[in-house]
Amino acid sequence: MNEQKQTWSAAVAAMQAFAPFYQEGTRRVLQNSGVANDWFALYLARSAEPEPFTLPRFQAMSPYNDRTQQAGALARLAEKGMLVAISEDAYRLTEAGRSVAASFFQAAHEGLATVEPLPAADMARLNMLLRRIVEATLSSPEPQPQYALCGSRWTDPGADGAPAAIADQYITDLYYYRDDAHLASWRPYDVSGHAWEALTLIWRDQAGTAAELAESLPNRGHTAERYAEALQQLATRGWLEEVDGRYCLTAEARQVREAAEAETDRYFYIGWSALSQVEVVELGHLLSRLGDNLQQAALKRLWPLANSVSQAISVVTRAPVNPILAQHFSDGRLFPVTQWARGIAPEPLAAGHFSRRYPYINPHTVNDRLNQASEAGLLKRQGDGNFTVSERGQLAIDSANDVFYRYLTDLDTLPAEDLETLANLLDRVVHTSLEAAEPGDKWALANIHRFHPDVAYGPLARIDQHLDDLNAFRDDAHLAAWQPYEIDGRSWETFTFAWRGEAQTAEELAQKLPNRGYSAGDYAASLAELVERGWLAEVNGRYRPTEEGQRLRQAVEEATDHYFYAPWAGLDQNDQARLRHLLIQLKLKLEQLAETE
Numbered sequence: 102m103n104e105q106k107q108t109w110s111a112a113v114a115a116m117q118a119f120a121p122f123y124q125e126g127t128r129r130v131l132q133n134s135g136v137a138n139d140w141f142a143l144y145l146a147r148s149a150e151p152e153p154f155t156l157p158r159f160q161a162m163s164p165y166n167d168r169t170q171q172a173g174a175l176a177r178l179a180e181k182g183m184l185v186a187i188s189e190d191a192y193r194l195t196e197a198g199r200s201v202a203a204s205f206f207q208a209a210h211e212g213l214a215t216v217e218p219l220p221a222a223d224m225a226r227l228n229m230l231l232r233r234i235v236e237a238t239l240s241s242p243e244p245q246p247q248y249a250l251c252g253s254r255w256t257d258p259g260a261d262g263a264p265a266a267i268a269d270q271y272i273t274d275l276y277y278y279r280d281d282a283h284l285a286s287w288r289p290y291d292v293s294g295h296a297w298e299a300l301t302l303i304w305r306d307q308a309g310t311a312a313e314l315a316e317s318l319p320n321r322g323h324t325a326e327r328y329a330e331a332l333q334q335l336a337t338r339g340w341l342e343e344v345d346g347r348y349c350l351t352a353e354a355r356q357v358r359e360a361a362e363a364e365t366d367r368y369f370y371i372g373w374s375a376l377s378q379v380e381v382v383e384l385g386h387l388l389s390r391l392g393d394n395l396q397q398a399a400l401k402r403l404w405p406l407a408n409s410v411s412q413a414i415s416v417v418t419r420a421p422v423n424p425i426l427a428q429h430f431s432d433g434r435l436f437p438v439t440q441w442a443r444g445i446a447p448e449p450l451a452a453g454h455f456s457r458r459y460p461y462i463n464p465h466t467v468n469d470r471l472n473q474a475s476e477a478g479l480l481k482r483q484g485d486g487n488f489t490v491s492e493r494g495q496l497a498i499d500s501a502n503d504v505f506y507r508y509l510t511d512l513d514t515l516p517a518e519d520l521e522t523l524a525n526l527l528d529r530v531v532h533t534s535l536e537a538a539e540p541g542d543k544w545a546l547a548n549i550h551r552f553h554p555d556v557a558y559g560p561l562a563r564i565d566q567h568l569d570d571l572n573a574f575r576d577d578a579h580l581a582a583w584q585p586y587e588i589d590g591r592s593w594e595t596f597t598f599a600w601r602g603e604a605q606t607a608e609e610l611a612q613k614l615p616n617r618g619y620s621a622g623d624y625a626a627s628l629a630e631l632v633e634r635g636w637l638a639e640v641n642g643r644y645r646p647t648e649e650g651q652r653l654r655q656a657v658e659e660a661t662d663h664y665f666y667a668p669w670a671g672l673d674q675n676d677q678a679r680l681r682h683l684l685i686q687l688k689l690k691l692e693q694l695a696e697t698e
Contacts, residue, residue: 122402126208130205149252150194166320216395234275299328410688410691438470445548451486458573467618527568592631631644
């Protein structure tokens, strides 16, 4: 039994580790459908098909919630056209409701298809072992009914589904079946669901009063008065006793609660008899590896998600900011150099500052921009290629920043408390990045951090600033990863584009990178250098990475991730989950706002 319990703990951890790969997709479905608050009711209605979904069945499957709350969820779904009432307490799914449910799990399966956490043979072995447990559980004569398990099965992606989706399905099946097992273990005691849950929280020492129960279980729909009645009933039954205003379990109740837990385990592990003890241990090892690899992969997806929030902010602020930029900058290409000069003031700005962070741009092009900004009155020439921001340039940048940050401060996105939490989580990552031992040179981060305005704007403005910081640190990490190979920025970017298959001729590179200031002839010279190094090979006029080039470029990518994500790992799993949740919610809200403008 200990091996089974350890293996099940690893399974639950793996199931939770799958969530980051589908959360954004599924939440987008719920947001677009408008059923986010009532999703569980819709899911249960779909799981009951082809039978109608009734309020008594809702209560039987989720006995801890208030019946009136459940009736309200069904009524709201009917109002939205997701359900149709066929009697006072019975509903059927509409085509619209069925479509939302199908879209939700399609999004989940598509997200899970993007991750390969174990080698194919190991995933196949893992899924075979899980399948045997699920099939044995389904065929067990007890406990009955198996509402939760049978309802879970309709989301099965099938044999052709992605291996990760199949594994998630089987673990989810067992997770829901645990509810079936627990309900069967305590229902013979003839106690209400909310009273049993109250007994459980007191047994776990998580609550001792009706007020604490209502506070701990806000989504159940029960008032403190209702919990007080339940506690009194349990006390009358001899299961609780009041000491100094708090309730605690009697010896009889403790025996009852522990017996129910043992009976839950007995039911739950019936299907595990399909595996030998050796196979249970093997399954546990596979699940542990699966969970660890998923957590590492999920960490590496936090930055793309955060960066997409930064891009969404840029989209939603274009309308108020672009007129200000047009007012002050006749040539938009002069904005970056003016912004940089304003950011590092009173220190002078030179082309070398740009080359240090952006070595992919022709230094002559940067010098031209600096001179043009000086001629436009945005910068002041200091001699020897140095420039400082002029009063006009300072006014231009400060005006644009003020409009930008004030707009963000007034934007209706997430609750203020959530924005503050998100800002603080990102702030922790930024400061950990600044203090990180590697890479030794964090010039981009240290400088962009100085660009923050002195004015205290709202939390969304701080979020944007922290995202800019992290984007700069990503540049620091990548520069530290490739510059030891003693190659110039133009040739390295040429190599990167060929490695990604985005541009494989000199002409394509010049076309895709018009603002770098290099000609097709310049990129041809870089391609020739990369061939000489053995990193690229020419095939029918196109340049592709060699095996050596593939290995080297992948090593640089891994080194970049190593430098960049080390500070993120300072957030524990709960913090990472909270950060991910808030980033997704903010991104979806920003996208929604952009669509309505």
